[in-house]
Amino acid sequence: MILATPEAIDELRGLARQWLEDNGLGARRFATDLLLCEGLNNAMIHGCGDDPTRTIACELRRGRKWFSITIDDGGPGFDWAARQKQCARPQDDSGRGLSIYRLYADEVRFNRPGSQVVLRCLLKSKSNVNHTD
């Protein structure tokens, strides 16, 4: 659990980088860091309304075939099903976060209200980007 502040997010990202190294996933550092940036910044801005007294829960877990990032902001959520059908136009200066989830994670799941996202990545990834492992 961290405070919804940029400083706390940076600190957590540093811990996550160490976690990746410790779990033999160092080659997935960029993709995982990008997913964390998107998820945690969304949680801070939209879920917590930029209120630095609010908190974000984040868990990284490694299984036999997957590792996962779970982020929960405890906020009101959003209509993720509708948003997933939308695609940012080339000239739009926002609205690419969900596209990045889909590109860099193998599976994206929201809870019903949309306040929690689980990003799952196969250890042998099939995602749309190349990893260096």
Add this chain to the structure above:
Amino acid sequence: MSTTQIEKNGTQARITVQGDLTVAVARELRPQLQQALNEGCTAVVFDLGRAGMVDSSGIGLLIAVHNSLKSKGGTLKVEKVSAEIMQLFKTMRLNRHFPVEAQ
């Protein structure tokens, strides 16, 4: 800790990003860049040679700057991009809108 440096020279501005071009930096840079554009800047170069990460907020900032410059006949260039950020930019098709040069 991410830092940015803006160097202005006539109608040109060069932004050097050290660290991450993510939401905190994008929020800080947006009004500064808007001011530079309002003061007549028509050529902006982003130097990402020391940037480790660019997220959707950073991408949004680059597109906003590109849109503003394009409406005034100006240009944006992004240079010294790492292989991983280049892959992200290509996947998001940013390189179709403005020049993106690798490290």
